[in-house]
Amino acid sequence: MIWILIAVGALIVVAAIVGAVALTTGRRRNRGPSATLPPVDISPYDVDQPPAEGATAVALEEAPQAPPAPTLERPEPVAGRMQRLRARLARSGTIGQTILSILSRGDLKEEDWEEIEETLLLADVGIGPTTELMDHLRTETKVLGTTDAQAVRGVLRAELLKLVDPTMDRTLHLEPSLGDDGQPHPATVLVVGVNGTGKTTTVGKLARVLVADDHDVVLGAADTFRAAAADQLSTWGSRVGVTVVRSEREGADPAAVAFDAVKHGREVGADVVMVDTAGRLQNKAGLMDELGKIKRVMSREAPVREVLLVLDATTGQNGMRQAQVFAEVVDVTGIVLTKLDGTAKGGIVVAVQRELGVPVKFVGLGEGPDDLAPFVPEEFVDALLS
Numbered sequence: 410m411i412w413i414l415i416a417v418g419a420l421i422v423v424a425a426i427v428g429a430v431a432l433t434t435g436r437r438r439n440r441g442p443s444a445t446l447p448p449v450d451i452s453p454y455d456v457d458q459p460p461a462e463g464a465t466a467v468a469l470e471e472a473p474q475a476p477p478a479p480t481l482e483r484p485e486p487v488a489g490r491m492q493r494l495r496a497r498l499a500r501s502g503t504i505g506q507t508i509l510s511i512l513s514r515g516d517l518k519e520e521d522w523e524e525i526e527e528t529l530l531l532a533d534v535g536i537g538p539t540t541e542l543m544d545h546l547r548t549e550t551k552v553l554g555t556t557d558a559q560a561v562r563g564v565l566r567a568e569l570l571k572l573v574d575p576t577m578d579r580t581l582h583l584e585p586s587l588g589d590d591g592q593p594h595p596a597t598v599l600v601v602g603v604n605g606t607g608k609t610t611t612v613g614k615l616a617r618v619l620v621a622d623d624h625d626v627v628l629g630a631a632d633t634f635r636a637a638a639a640d641q642l643s644t645w646g647s648r649v650g651v652t653v654v655r656s657e658r659e660g661a662d663p664a665a666v667a668f669d670a671v672k673h674g675r676e677v678g679a680d681v682v683m684v685d686t687a688g689r690l691q692n693k694a695g696l697m698d699e700l701g702k703i704k705r706v707m708s709r710e711a712p713v714r715e716v717l718l719v720l721d722a723t724t725g726q727n728g729m730r731q732a733q734v735f736a737e738v739v740d741v742t743g744i745v746l747t748k749l750d751g752t753a754k755g756g757i758v759v760a761v762q763r764e765l766g767v768p769v770k771f772v773g774l775g776e777g778p779d780d781l782a783p784f785v786p787e788e789f790v791d792a793l794l795s
């Protein structure tokens with residue numbers, strides 16, 4: 410009897426369990442497939458709110474970590490650079506100081522004038538401008554009739570300023586142009602000069618000048634003669650977020666690199682493309698061929714607005730000869746005089762402008778990345794006299 414009761418109880422328990430399971434699965438089935446589940450919101454921001462700058466859905470995924478972006482440098486403002494670097498012109502300043510002290514002697518003898526002439530020639534002012542300055546000083550000091558230091562300084566300042574010529578247009582012309590296709594084309598700048606003058610460094614420094622002035626810049630490393638020049642330029646570019654177009658092949662056609670750089674500049678909407686060149690060729694015909702071709706192919710993509718000739722201020726008459734050859738080969742529109750720090754030959758500013766009829770637009774006053782300054786005649790002359 411007891412066995413019958415146990416069996417009936419067990420049957421009741423099993424029936425209850427089966428019923429409960431059936432009920433549960435029945436409810437689940439009624440819920441339908443998982444499509445009815447609420448959607449998983451993977452948006453990293455509220456729909457009502459605009460996304461924060463730089464926010465992306467990818468940020469929620471466990472994506473491999475991208476390498477940290479290099480911190481970009483902020484180039485120094487361009488205005489006032491010559492003033493900041495004025496002390497670097499101390500050695501050039503010896504011309505002004507020496508002439509000033511001779512003029513202040515009063516009642517000058519012929520040997521005093523010879524001393525002035527020698528000072529000017531040693532500073533590389535050149536024969537023509539030296540004679541001109543001497544003539545003016547003779548007349549002016551006679552008219553002045555005094556040895557008063559301030560008055561003599563005023564006369565000398567005015568005469569030196571005339572020689573340096575503040576009327577020359579020293580603007581870097583980077584006006585954009587509209588192509589036949591109706592699209593804006595970048596202004597292009599070709600940088601030429603003999604190797605070792607500081608050309609690549611100058612292109613790097615100029616890129617910083619342009620970035621400081623809010624330009625979108627692309628650089629072309631068409632100095633394919635020296636592989637390190639492209640590396641050097643890439644380093645300059647990466648410090649300020651500027652793309653450098655280069656060829657991995659040493660000795661590649663520089664015109665092809667220049668063309669690619671301008672083309673890339675157009676594609677990315679840059680407003681300035683600047684191209685560094687090798688300038689190694691010793692003979693004029695070869696140089697003319699190379700630079701002529703580079704300029705021609707660049708012009709196909711966008712007009713070449715500036716051809717800047719880089720000259721080393723310490724090389725004196727040798728530098729002048731190089732300048733003449735380059736000026737015969739390409740239409741130079743501006744001169745960048747490098748290494749003006751640490752040379753007493755600041756007179757080259759006058760000589761080279763006179764010789765080529767082209768203004769000095771920038772001067773290099775040191776090896777620091779922002780030691781390149783727009784040339785301001787008044788500040789230069791004041792530095793010579795301070």
Ligand SMILES: Nc1nc2c(ncn2[C@@H]2O[C@H](COP(=O)(O)OP(=O)(O)OP(=O)(O)O)[C@@H](O)[C@H]2O)c(=O)[nH]1
Binds near residue numbers: 611687751
């Ligand atoms: N003191 C001083 N040094 C400078 C200045 N500009 C350039 N230099 C130095 O001049 C040296 C030569 O510079 P580069 O830019 O390599 O010369 P480059 O003309 O491009 O030479 P290649 O690439 O061989 O054609 C480097 O040590 C520069 O730091 C300047 O204004 N002042």
